[in-house]
Amino acid sequence: xxxxxxxxxxxxxxAVIAAVLAMTAMGLSIVFGIMRVVNVAHGEFFMLGAVIAWxxxxxLGGHPAVGFIAAxxxxxxxxxxxxxxxxxxxxxxxxxxxDRTIVGTIGLxxxxxxxxxxxxxxxxRPVEAPFNQRLAIPWFEFGENGFEIYWPWGLSITSYKxxxxxxxxxxxxxxxxxxxxxxxxxxxRATQQDSEMARAFGVPVKRVYAWVFGLGAGLAAMGAVLVVxxxxxxxxxxxxxxxxxxIVVIIGGLGSLPGTVIAAVLxxxxxxxxxxxxxxxxxxxxxxxxVAMVLVFRPQGLMGKLRS
Amino acid sequence: xxxxxxxxxxxxxxxVLHGVSLDVAAGEILCVMGRNGAGKTTLLRSIMGIVQIExxxxxxxxxxINTLPGHEIPRRGIGYIPQGRRLFPELTVSENIEMxxxxxxxSRDTRDWVLDLFPRLRERLDQRxxxxxxxxxxxxxTARALALRPKVLLLDEPTEGLQPSMIEQIRQVILKMKDxxxxxxxxxxxxxxxxxxxxxxxxxxxxKSVETLTAKExxxxxxxxxxxxxx
Numbered sequence: 340x341x342x343x344x345x346x347x348x349x350x351x352x353x354a355v356i357a358a359v360l361a362m363t364a365m366g367l368s369i370v371f372g373i374m375r376v377v378n379v380a381h382g383e384f385f386m387l388g389a390v391i392a393w394x395x396x397x398x399l400g401g402h403p404a405v406g407f408i409a410a411x412x413x414x415x416x417x418x419x420x421x422x423x424x425x426x427x428x429x430x431x432x433x434x435x436x437x438d439r440t441i442v443g444t445i446g447l448x449x450x451x452x453x454x455x456x457x458x459x460x461x462x463x464r465p466v467e468a469p470f471n472q473r474l475a476i477p478w479f480e481f482g483e484n485g486f487e488i489y490w491p492w493g494l495s496i497t498s499y500k501x502x503x504x505x506x507x508x509x510x511x512x513x514x515x516x517x518x519x520x521x522x523x524x525x526x527x528r529a530t531q532q533d534s535e536m537a538r539a540f541g542v543p544v545k546r547v548y549a550w551v552f553g554l555g556a557g558l559a560a561m562g563a564v565l566v567v568x569x570x571x572x573x574x575x576x577x578x579x580x581x582x583x584x585x586i587v588v589i590i591g592g593l594g595s596l597p598g599t600v601i602a603a604v605l606x607x608x609x610x611x612x613x614x615x616x617x618x619x620x621x622x623x624x625x626x627x628x629x630v631a632m633v634l635v636f637r638p639q640g641l642m643g644k645l646r647s
Numbered sequence: 648x649x650x651x652x653x654x655x656x657x658x659x660x661x662x663v664l665h666g667v668s669l670d671v672a673a674g675e676i677l678c679v680m681g682r683n684g685a686g687k688t689t690l691l692r693s694i695m696g697i698v699q700i701e702x703x704x705x706x707x708x709x710x711x712i713n714t715l716p717g718h719e720i721p722r723r724g725i726g727y728i729p730q731g732r733r734l735f736p737e738l739t740v741s742e743n744i745e746m747x748x749x750x751x752x753x754s755r756d757t758r759d760w761v762l763d764l765f766p767r768l769r770e771r772l773d774q775r776x777x778x779x780x781x782x783x784x785x786x787x788x789t790a791r792a793l794a795l796r797p798k799v800l801l802l803d804e805p806t807e808g809l810q811p812s813m814i815e816q817i818r819q820v821i822l823k824m825k826d827x828x829x830x831x832x833x834x835x836x837x838x839x840x841x842x843x844x845x846x847x848x849x850x851x852x853x854x855k856s857v858e859t860l861t862a863k864e865x866x867x868x869x870x871x872x873x874x875x876x877x878x
Contacts, residue, residue: 522745522749525738525742525745525746525749526746526749528735528737528738528742529735529738529742529746532735532736532737532738533733533735535697535733536729536733536735537735537746538696538697538717538718539695539697539717539720539721539727539729540721540727540746540747540749540750540791540795541718541719541721541722541749541750541751541795542718542746543716543718544717544718
């Protein structure tokens with residue numbers, strides 16, 4: 340096995356994981372940063388995104404691209420509405436009390452999971468990718484004829500996986516613009532810093548919270564729609580994204596959006612590379628160990644600020 | 648303009664206000680005085696709806712506002728300058744002012760009007776609010792409240808911890824706002840500042856408003872100052 344081409348392959352696979360993880364973790368981070376809610380049900384919103392994507396693609400039929408694009412629009416929207424409703428029905432009623440929100444979102448986790456099991460069933464179902472060309476990975480050598488590019492046998496990635504990376508970058512850029520350049524973003528940041536003062540300056544804080552909770556869940560769902568053509572929809576698929584999102588958010592610094600992206604790239608890339616060369620289990624072990632180290636030596640995370 | 652009638656309020660089990668009344672007219676400065684813990688800050692927080700009142704009525708131009716959702720109260724035209732300034736520290740000066748401008752429909756020139764009152768802020772528009780000096784923060788907190796073109800301005804110890812030149816500047820702005828016809832409620836501890844600014848003074852003792860008198864009357868009776876404030 341040659342090292343170079345395999346490293347490229349592993350990095351690309353890692354980048355795909357990082358891209359989806361960045362979106363999912365960003366959803367968790369926004370919800371925690373602005374509402375101070377630890378959303379244990381976040382992985383289930385991810386799963387719902389994938390399941391609804393399957394429903395939408397299945398119902399529409401026709402060319403895979405039609406179903407996929409419809410899913411990319413409707414699944415996050417629907418999940419956001421479900422999450423915002425859950426915020427109004429549950430979290431708002433318990434006044435966002437930290438202990439009770441954790442219990443509340445655990446309840447939400449099981450409700451969503453079991454309802455999906457009863458309706459969608461226990462099977463894993465695929466959504467067809469809108470396009471899926473196999474792209475061989477090039478490498479070079481200095482042989483008898485000097486510098487030569489060749490394509491090692493069996494090493495390839497698909498065009499769709501590259502699309503996931505590009506799409507995630509585009510969506511996260513759009514989110515960054517939303518947060519820093521628009522009035523909605525300004526209102527969200529002000530609410531994050533001092534919700535009481537935000538209300539004293541006309542911000543309907545409850546409504547903002549419902550929107551933020553919907554946005555966070557919608558981001559997870561969008562990540563799931565992107566990943567479902569390579570991973571399949573299944574009612575238990577929310578566990579890993581939840582665990583990895585928590586790892587990312589803790590390493591990046593709770594509530595810090597740049598920190599979340601950096602940590603997602605770090606964890607995703609190392610997950611991909613270690614999985615290819617060693618084993619996926621080792622990747623999870625190292626990621627969890629990194630969290631422990633961060634908690635011991637830098638509790639506020641890479642980019643987080645210590646709160647007084 | 649603003650009328651507070653016999654309100655009761657507190658935090659959970661702790662009753663802070665029992666029977667506070669006051670009223671302030673347009674173009675008038677009403678000072679609220681009382682010892683530490685008398686309930687002055689709670690009174691302003693009750694007016695803003697941050698603390699829910701249990702009894703009594705707060706009305707603005709005849710409309711009861713204590714039953715409105717919290718975010719509707721500033722939209723009726725009440726600008727709040729809280730104790731300790733409470734800026735949005737990570738937002739820039741410009742964004743903090745924007746938060747005030749967004750509260751309700753204001754004319755386009757409002758931003759310039761506010762910045763003309765505090766030229767210093769114009770030089771620091773892109774600076775984060777948390778990095779400003781104490782005086783600049785107070786200017787920004789005032790600018791943020793004025794940016795909603797309020798009918799009523801609530802100020803909670805605006806000169807606390809400021810150097811004399813800054814105190815004078817804040818004082819001048821308060822007087823200017825009075826001339827513009829704002830109704831001003833000013834919580835203040837320093838008696839000299841009160842006597843120089845106030846039209847009338849409401850005394851609060853142990854969560855109860857005990858007396859309202861004109862600044863002249865108060866100046867002429869040092870025994871009352873001693874009784875209510877212990878100085």
